[in-house]
Amino acid sequence: xxxxxxxxxxxxxxxxxxxxxxxxxxxxxxxxxxxxxxxxxxxxxxxxxxxxxxxxxxxxxxxxxxxxxxxxxxxxxxxxxxxxxxxxxxxx
Amino acid sequence: xxxxxxxxxxxxxxxxxxxxxxxxxxxxxxxxxxxxxxxxxxxxxxxxxxxxxxxxxxxxxxxxxxxxxxxxxxxxxxxxxxxxxxxxxxxxxxxxxxxxxxxxxxxxxxxxxxxxxxxxxxxxxxxxxxxxxxxxxxxxxxxxxxxxxxxxxxxxxxxxxxxxxxxxxxxxxxxxxxxxxxxxxxxxxxxxxxxxxxxxxxxxxxxxxxxxxxxxxxxxxxxxxxxxxxxxxxxxxxxxxxxxxxxxxxxxxxxxxxxxxxxxxxxxxxxxxxxxxxxxxxxxxxxxxxxxxx
Numbered sequence: 001x002x003x004x005x006x007x008x009x010x011x012x013x014x015x016x017x018x019x020x021x022x023x024x025x026x027x028x029x030x031x032x033x034x035x036x037x038x039x040x041x042x043x044x045x046x047x048x049x050x051x052x053x054x055x056x057x058x059x060x061x062x063x064x065x066x067x068x069x070x071x072x073x074x075x076x077x078x079x080x081x082x083x084x085x086x087x088x089x090x091x092x
Numbered sequence: 093x094x095x096x097x098x099x100x101x102x103x104x105x106x107x108x109x110x111x112x113x114x115x116x117x118x119x120x121x122x123x124x125x126x127x128x129x130x131x132x133x134x135x136x137x138x139x140x141x142x143x144x145x146x147x148x149x150x151x152x153x154x155x156x157x158x159x160x161x162x163x164x165x166x167x168x169x170x171x172x173x174x175x176x177x178x179x180x181x182x183x184x185x186x187x188x189x190x191x192x193x194x195x196x197x198x199x200x201x202x203x204x205x206x207x208x209x210x211x212x213x214x215x216x217x218x219x220x221x222x223x224x225x226x227x228x229x230x231x232x233x234x235x236x237x238x239x240x241x242x243x244x245x246x247x248x249x250x251x252x253x254x255x256x257x258x259x260x261x262x263x264x265x266x267x268x269x270x271x272x273x274x275x276x277x278x279x280x281x282x283x284x285x286x287x288x289x290x291x292x293x294x295x296x297x298x299x300x301x302x303x304x305x306x307x308x309x310x311x312x313x314x315x316x317x318x319x320x321x322x323x324x325x326x327x328x329x330x331x332x333x334x335x336x337x338x339x340x341x342x343x344x345x346x347x348x349x350x351x352x353x354x355x356x357x358x359x360x361x362x363x364x365x366x367x368x369x370x371x372x373x374x375x376x377x378x379x380x381x382x383x384x385x386x
Contacts, residue, residue, distance in 0.1 A: 001233055004200050004266075017205070030203075030266055037233075047175075049207050056175055074206050077198045077237065078171040081121050081146040081293065 003038040004074050005029075007048060009062045016048075016073030020064040047076035093252040094284065095156060098277040101254060102298055103373035104157065107305060111158025114304040117189035117219070118154065118163065119180045120147030120196065121170045127155035130162040133183045135176055136169045144170050149289055150195055150297050152282060157301040164189060172196065174208050174237075181211045188218055191304035194244075195224040195293035198236035203267035209241040216243035220303035220313040223247065224292040225272040226261035232363065234261040235271045245303065245317050248272035248366060249295040252279045256327065256365055260292055263363035270362040273317070274299065274324050276370045302372040309379040319382075323375040324368035327361070 005016035006023050015023040028035035048059050051072050062073065099105050115130075122142025123129055129151075134140050142148035147167065155163060164187045166180040177196070184192050192215060202209055215221050223241070225248040228234030239246035239261075249257040257278055263271035276295035279288050299320070306316045 001231070002200050004202050004206050034233075034266075047173075049174075051205065051207065052210075054207055054210075072205065075200075077174050077200050077206065077208070079174065079177050079196045079198050079208065079237070080171040081144060081196045 001038060002041050002043045004077065005072070006039065006042055007059070007062070007073050007075060008044055009059065009064070014064065014073075016075070019067055019071070019073050045075040045077065049074045049076060093280045095153065095280050095282055097252070098280040098298060099157065101277050102302065102370040104298070104302060106373035107302075107376045109158075109305050109308075111161030111301070111304065114158055114161040114191075114308055115187060115189040116154055116158065116161050116163050116300060116304050117166065117184040117187055117192045118147065118150055119166045119168060119177070119184055119192065119194050120150050122147040122167050123165050124148035124151040124155070127151050128163065129165050131187065132165040132167065133180075134167045135180055135183075136167055140165070140167055146170070146195070146293065149282070149294060150193055153289075153294065153297040154193065154301055156282065157298070158304060161304060168196070170196070174198075174206075177208055178211045181215050185215050185218060190307040191220045191222060191300045193222055193297055193300035194238060195296045197224055197226045197239055199226070199228060200236050201233045201266050202237045202240040203265055204240050204242050204269075206237045206240075208237040209244075212238035212241040213243040216241065216313055216317075218313065220245060220300075220307055220316045222296050222300040222303055224296040225249070227259045227291050228261040229257075229259045230262060232262050233264065233266065235263050235265060236261075239271065240265045242269070243314065243317070245274065245299060245320060246272040246366070247292060247296040247299045248275040248364070249278040249292045250275045250327070250365070250369060252277055254327070254369060260364075264360075270360065270366065272366040273321055274366045274368065274370050275327070299370055302370060302375065305372070306375055306379050309376065309383050315382070316379075319375050319378055320370065321367040323371050323378055324366070325371045326368040327365045
């Protein structure tokens, strides 16, 4: 269960919801117990969304110093028709 | 089990209407050859006809339930990057449909702050947006965008015995909201002797069709969503036990204890079956009463 806010940039891992703070147990907006679960399976995305302005950028172009107050960073994601366990057709 | 039996279970057969005047949009992997479309947008470089054995079934199911409804389709690739999916939502919004079926989703859990969920919420201002919860169960927190949106109708699945389907994704959302909102049957056949359609993708069109019927009687999509939740048939807690235990076994005991300590709502039955099984006849009756002001 990867976290949509855990972003790696310039060699450090930040919390996109609380940028530019580092992703850590005490910073996590969802609490320390959930943080432990969220960091276990991390995936990184080539693209990031700067919210709430909804601007998509390359992950390498993220400049934390230029973030507006109230802005947050979300990983870009893929949506699928299949899911983790795919919808399936079962023939008899 | 046939589609007819599934519709009987959600009491859609009792409800009047073949979908006259209803507009339903589908965002999926393509169209069926044997069902009509009023209009479409193709966001891929392939033909409109589905080759993924997914969108064609969604299209066919909705056409079978609402044969007189106007159907619209936005074809997207599978998998689809979120920025293309947002374009698809934007295109669907232009038709101002009564209901939108989204049987695609992300595996990443969300608090509704991701762009896809936010756009789905925007669409939910003009249409009822029914989103498949996903097939990531029985893990808790397995519902991803756009089903995590605050205004969308997240649809989980029950099997044809009306018991929770163990692979139906579970809530809560990352910020602790209950999801899914309701459940509908999965595992039915469209034709006698045909393939069984399994997954929340195929329980969602039942909710979409019901929502389109309801929206023709009510002025706002938010009312439809709320009414669908309030009239749902509760699933008896005794039927939840098995699904509940399986969910607990999916994670290690330590993890479960930590999660339960921090997030007790993760074990709430509403995070497995939402408010219960879709009940279209009761929802329509209430909608007519609300509309007439009695």
